[in-house]
Amino acid sequence: MVGLLGFIAKLAGLRSLPLLNVAGALCPPCLLACTRTQEVLNPINPTNETLPKAMALAKTPALYPGNRSLPQAKTLSFPSLLQSKLHPCPNPSLKPIDALLGLSVAFSPAPLLHLRHRRGVRAPPRASSDPSTLEESFENPQKDATDGLLQRATLVGAATVASKILGLLREIVLAAVIGVGPVATAFNHAAVLPRFSASFLGGVNGPIHITVATTLSKLSKESRRQLTRKMLNIMFLIGGAFSALTYFYADGIIFLTAPGLQVLAEGKLIREMAVNQLKLMIPCILVSGSVAVGFGCLTAERENTYLALSPSITSIAVISSCVVYILMKGLSSSSMNSPLLGVFISSGASVGSLMQWIMQVMIHKNSESETKFISWKDFFNDKDVHKLFALMLPATLSSGLVQITSLTDLYFSSFIPGAAAGLSYAHLLTMAPLGILSSALILPLLPTFSRLTKHSSLASLKENLQKAILLCMVIILPITCTICVLAGPVISLLFQRLMFDSSASSFVSSLLRCYSISSPFWIIQELCAVVFYSLGDSNCPFLINVIAIFMNGILDWLSLSVFGLGAQGLALSTSCVSALSVLALLLLLSKKLGGIIDIREMRGPFLLLLVCCAISGFTTMLSYRMLQFFLSPISILRLFRLAELLSILLAGILGSSAFYCPLVFGQFPGVFLVDSLLKTLLNR
Structure with missing residues (x-):
């Protein structure tokens, strides 16, 4: 392309031609077409028949503002020759009006040709003889990629902020209604498996979501539809099997996850409430896998707005259940400690999960042109299904091990009255900004990382990862400092009302400070995990999480039994384990990519x-x-x-x-x- 421009410049008799990054401003198909066009014009042979035509081109008017076509004489065939060699951009997501190629000609010290591939409908650029103005019109392709990433991140981030605000409002309502009392303790112990299934395995940025999204991004549209349809059916059957096991063994599950309830004074009552609430939240386990597959399909299609808003459905359902209970029973102390309140809250969580699943079924039904039945032979013979499960199973086990790490905190917290509810509130406030940042940056980066690994662009992969880490650190560190300093006032302002008194505020604020230390490490761990999954390697995160479980269990036991730090020691143990896990992941990723960050x-x-x-x-x-x-x-x-x-x-x-x-x-x-x-x- 540059050689073609230089040749035309010589033909036009220009003394100097400041060639800016014109070829970089073109889309790859257009750049390839222009390269092929250059082969038609032979700059070595001065008797080429295209020489008079190019000289005729040099006599056209000086500037053509905007995207107006060039006036062509009957003998002028160069513009038509160039247009005949331009191929449309193969990206099917672009509408014809979204891919515009502007062409302007100037015979001054300004650039000769201005070729620009523009996204979207904007006002045409005005022609100017000012070189500085024309230089600004040329866009760096790296800047275009960054702006596109930031625009997608902005839209998803706005939807995530709305979802997080509703999630915070849900926790404010729960804190006011149940506080850190027996109902709150029972609900947090009962919600271990449903929360793990709905929020982590089946939630946004969960292992199923990430692995499905990275796999579907590499497939064609038809293969993507077939694999999505098969995975939806398979995950629903798996969810049904685990739901049945949970219903029949609910009593044993509560005993294993909260053995301290056998020791506490109100432990028997709390245990009975937890068993009943767990059975009511079984629908969360049933539909979690199918919802996660739907999220992955939407991410592969670059439709991230709905899945960012999806968690707000559960928040609205839980808030509505609390409001209905208050309207029925009032705000008396006896009604706030009633087991019936836990029944309402658990039912609201189940209704929210079912609503998410129903909405996804409607979305996929509208996108499918026809309904096809799937036999078990398709599952056993489909290589894409095998590859997806080969990546998904280790990733799911790895994420499960991460939750087992937090489960050890809940295990030891069952020996401390009110610790389970306090840890839940503190963990939520810590994860709120992290969830927004994760959804705003990690979701748009999923297809990017997958395509870079597919084309073996490891240099670009490292560059994007470094930028993402740097951006996350600059954003999350001031938030972490603010939370650590203002933890007490924030907890008091948000939660201290009705059943949540001043002692509960002091208790939860201390836990919030301990959890906030892990915020920078958590977001970097998420980024590293996404890169490993994009590379098709889920074994490294799995091994790191196995080691983290044992380390967290040992630190929890030491902080509770040896040092007597109580619930604060449990939160500090989790932060220390997160920091060590990030260090190990970065070292392994540096070896795989040939170095990520130069320590010096x-x-x-x-x-x-x-x-x-x-x-x-x-x-x-x-x-x-x-x-x-x-x-x-x-x-x-x-x-x-x-x-x-x-x-x-x-x-x-x-x-x-x-x-x-x-x-x-x-x-x-x-x-x-x-x-x-x-x-x-x-x-x-």
Whole structure:
């Protein structure tokens, strides 16, 4: 392409031709077509018959703004020759109006040809003789890829924020209704298997979702439909088998997961409530696999908005069940401690899972042109099914081992009254920002990583992974500092009402600080796991998680029995295990990809981030205390929650600003990625 432009420049008699990155602005099919067109014009042979035609092209008017076609004389065949060699972009997701190729000609010190592949319908660029203006019109392909990633991340992130807000509202309602009392303890022990099935195995970014999405992204559209249809049926049958086992062995499951209930004073009553609630939440186990396969299909089709909003359905169902119970029984202390309240909450969770499944069935039914019956021979003979299960089973076991790590915390928490509910609230607030960041960045990166591994583009894979890690660290670290400093006020503002008293607020805030330490490690662990799955390797995460289980169990026992740290020690153990797991995954991934991060080069940026964290924490604490002093008159006027909310928000903003100021002045690379993300948010 560059040779073609240089040849035309010589024909036109131009002295200097500033060739910007024109070929890089073209889509690959157009670039290939232009290369083929270059072969038609022979620059070595001056008697080529196309020479007079090219000279005629040089006599056309100077500038053609926008996308207007060139006026062609009858003897001029070069533009038609070029157009005849251009092939349409093979991406079926692009509509014809979404793929526009603009062509303009200039015979000044400006570029000769301006070829630009534009996505979407925008106003045509105005022609200008100013070289700086024309230089801005040329786009770096790496910048285009980053902007496309940020735009998809913005849309999914907005949907995820809405879902997380509803999830937070659900927990606020539950905390006000059940607090950390017996009903809350029973519900958290009963929800171990349903939560594991619905939220982790069958949820967004779960192992089934990730493996299905990465596998379907590599298949054709028809093969994708066939594999999705088969997997939906298979996972529903598997879910039915596990649901039956859970129903018949519910008593034994509660005994194994919460042995401490046999020791507590109210342990027998709590155990009976937990068994009944577990049986009511069996539909969560039944449909979890099918829902996860549907999520994977939507991700492969780049339809991430619905699956980001999907968890909000369960939140709405649980909130509705609590509201109905309060309308029926009132807000008395006896009604709040009744086992019937646990029945309503468990039923709401089951209804929410069933609603997610029904909506996915409707979506897939509308997308299918015909219904086909599947025999068991198709399952045994389908190589795609075999490959998917070969990747899914280790990934599911690996994710199961991660949950067993948290299950050890719940196992030991059964010996501490109220610890199960407190750990649940603290873990939710820790995971809320992580879930938003995970859905906003990891979901759009899934197909990208899969295609890069398919084409063996390991250099691009490492570059994208480094950018994702850097962006996540720059975003999550100020949030972590703010949560650690303002844990007490945040818990008091959100949860302290009705059954959730001041002692419960102090207890949960201490757990929140201990859990927040693991936030940066958790998000990096998710990124590394996605890369391993894209590479078709699920054994490494599996082995790391096996080791993490034993380490977490040992640390839990030491913190509870030897050091006497209580529930806070259980949360600290989980954070330590997450940090060690990330270190091991990065080392294994570096060997597989030939090095990810140069420790010597990253030493300075990491130290700068630590200094920024210290500055941010100190600024947040000082700002909160000063704001409380100045806003004390509002508290006297019975507007305590408004004053507290303003203090937390302003202190968090000031603390985050203090974190970013040194990075901006030091020109830290991650700040520019955050700036691009903010611009994308404002432009949507």
